[in-house]
Amino acid sequence: MDDPHFDVVIIGAGQAGPTLATSLAKAGRNVALVERKDVGGSCVNFGCTPTKAVIASARVAHLARRAGEFGLRIPTVEVDYRAVLERARQIVLNSRKGLESWLEGTKNLSLLRGHARFEGRDGNGFRLRVGEARISAQHVVLDTGTRSLIPPIEGLKNIGFLHAGNWLDAPELPRRLVIIGGGYIGLEMAQFYRRMGSEVVVLESAEQVAASEDPDVASALQKLLESEGIEFHLNTRVEKVESSAGHIKVTASRKSGASSVEATQIFVATGRQANTDDLGLETVGVNASNHGIVEPDKHLSTNVRGIWVAGDIRGGAMFTHTAWDDYRIIESQIIGDGSRTLERVVPYAVFTDPQLGRVGITEQQARKAGRKVKIGRFDLARSGKANEVGETSGFIKVVVDAQSDRLLGAAVLANEGAELVHIYIDLMNARAPFKVIRDAVFIHPTLAEAVQSAVAAVAERSQTIEEMAHQ
Numbered sequence: 001m002d003d004p005h006f007d008v009v010i011i012g013a014g015q016a017g018p019t020l021a022t023s024l025a026k027a028g029r030n031v032a033l034v035e036r037k038d039v040g041g042s043c044v045n046f047g048c049t050p051t052k053a054v055i056a057s058a059r060v061a062h063l064a065r066r067a068g069e070f071g072l073r074i075p076t077v078e079v080d081y082r083a084v085l086e087r088a089r090q091i092v093l094n095s096r097k098g099l100e101s102w103l104e105g106t107k108n109l110s111l112l113r114g115h116a117r118f119e120g121r122d123g124n125g126f127r128l129r130v131g132e133a134r135i136s137a138q139h140v141v142l143d144t145g146t147r148s149l150i151p152p153i154e155g156l157k158n159i160g161f162l163h164a165g166n167w168l169d170a171p172e173l174p175r176r177l178v179i180i181g182g183g184y185i186g187l188e189m190a191q192f193y194r195r196m197g198s199e200v201v202v203l204e205s206a207e208q209v210a211a212s213e214d215p216d217v218a219s220a221l222q223k224l225l226e227s228e229g230i231e232f233h234l235n236t237r238v239e240k241v242e243s244s245a246g247h248i249k250v251t252a253s254r255k256s257g258a259s260s261v262e263a264t265q266i267f268v269a270t271g272r273q274a275n276t277d278d279l280g281l282e283t284v285g286v287n288a289s290n291h292g293i294v295e296p297d298k299h300l301s302t303n304v305r306g307i308w309v310a311g312d313i314r315g316g317a318m319f320t321h322t323a324w325d326d327y328r329i330i331e332s333q334i335i336g337d338g339s340r341t342l343e344r345v346v347p348y349a350v351f352t353d354p355q356l357g358r359v360g361i362t363e364q365q366a367r368k369a370g371r372k373v374k375i376g377r378f379d380l381a382r383s384g385k386a387n388e389v390g391e392t393s394g395f396i397k398v399v400v401d402a403q404s405d406r407l408l409g410a411a412v413l414a415n416e417g418a419e420l421v422h423i424y425i426d427l428m429n430a431r432a433p434f435k436v437i438r439d440a441v442f443i444h445p446t447l448a449e450a451v452q453s454a455v456a457a458v459a460e461r462s463q464t465i466e467e468m469a470h471q
Contacts, residue, residue, distance in 0.1 A: 014041025357421025360409025
């Protein structure tokens with residue numbers, strides 16, 4: 001009996017995989033979507049979905065503690081940590097079941113369970129093994145995602161540490177948590193655990209948290225988290241971890257010498273590792289970097305014709321929404337006009353509270369590239385709506401090209417900053433000058449007015465309603 005043959009095999013049911021699979025299947029292609037564990041990838045199962053669910057619970061607890069600021073009395077605020085986790089798990093389960101139902105109900109689409117691995121060429125196509133079964137395909141799309149990168153710290157593997165992939169399975173709230181890594185995941189989880197009641201210490205090897213952000217943005221974010229009792233140690237490299245009688249000693253080195261921090265649990269947030277080390281890429285000649293990244297061309301084609309790459313393993317921006325857009329690029333190549341490419345505006349957000357919404361390049365990046373820029377800034381403390389709802393922390397910063405007046409980038413550190421930044425995203429996609437926002441009529445009172453005030457600050461202008469009201 002011949003091995004099953006598919007027009008397209010997609011390895012990995014993360015954000016790009018399922019949508020691409022259903023689109024191609026509806027277009028008449030015979031498609032196999034292979035997943036070795038849970039459909040939905042990191043986002044649904046332990047990333048975006050559950051983290052944003054528990055962060056929502058943490059925000060409610062935080063607001064309840066602030067009740068007195070709003071003239072309300074809430075005598076005590078008690079956290080049921082296991083219930084917080086269970087709520088998140090239920091949302092994950094519902095999302096996963098809905099995705100599975102959608103995939104299984106799609107004509108021309110086979111959902112195969114097991115680990116997929118190339119076994120060589122098959123004429124102009126490819127041979128693969130999925131578990132114990134063998135299949136072949138004309139096109140193969142790699143969407144295998146990433147896992148937590150665990151640094152070679154002495155003694156770390158001897159303790160049951162937490163990371164982005166397993167935190168949801170740990171039922172006990174740490175009394176004192178040390179987070180190794182001050183990037184986006186580390187910052188979000190630091191605030192979550194702190195609001196749940198943990199003592200939290202963040203150890204970061206770089207000179208600032210959120211290393212890719214402008215220093216003023218990173219500093220402001222750190223200070224906001226410090227105001228909630230989170231402790232930070234920068235320029236600190238963890239060297240050794242020791243555990244004894246339920247206590248953990250973390251030894252680190254700094255320019256000033258060695259130091260140690262006590263903890264009851266450790267959360268490792270030091271980056272991501274590509275899941276490409278057991279795909280048999282060498283059997284078909286696909287090139288991958290030392291870190292497992294499969295770098296494609298702008299059409300998401302690898303160096304081997306017929307093999308495509310999507311999601312985190314293609315390098316560059318590692319976000320759910322960029323992975324989802326990758327499906328549109330590959331769809332365009334296989335059944336479309338081929339017009340979609342990686343030439344796109346990439347936004348992202350850090351879901352701390354306040355949130356950091358980001359798009360484009362930073363001021364530092366622009367100046368390093370030799371661009372002449374104009375900067376606009378507006379503090380949320382000057383926003384009428386921010387004062388009315390009691391959310392005055394943060395600021396908005398825009399970077400504008402001095403020659404074209406087009407927006408190069410923006411940072412929105414504000415309540416609902418991940419939502420507000422979309423105004424700038426649309427402006428950049430439209431390739432319109434910043435004056436389009438400056439000269440528009442915005443509803444008052446809204447937080448969106450602060451978005452307008454930031455671009456108005458780029459050049460001399462008449463005062464906005466916001467500014468006149470808060471002089």
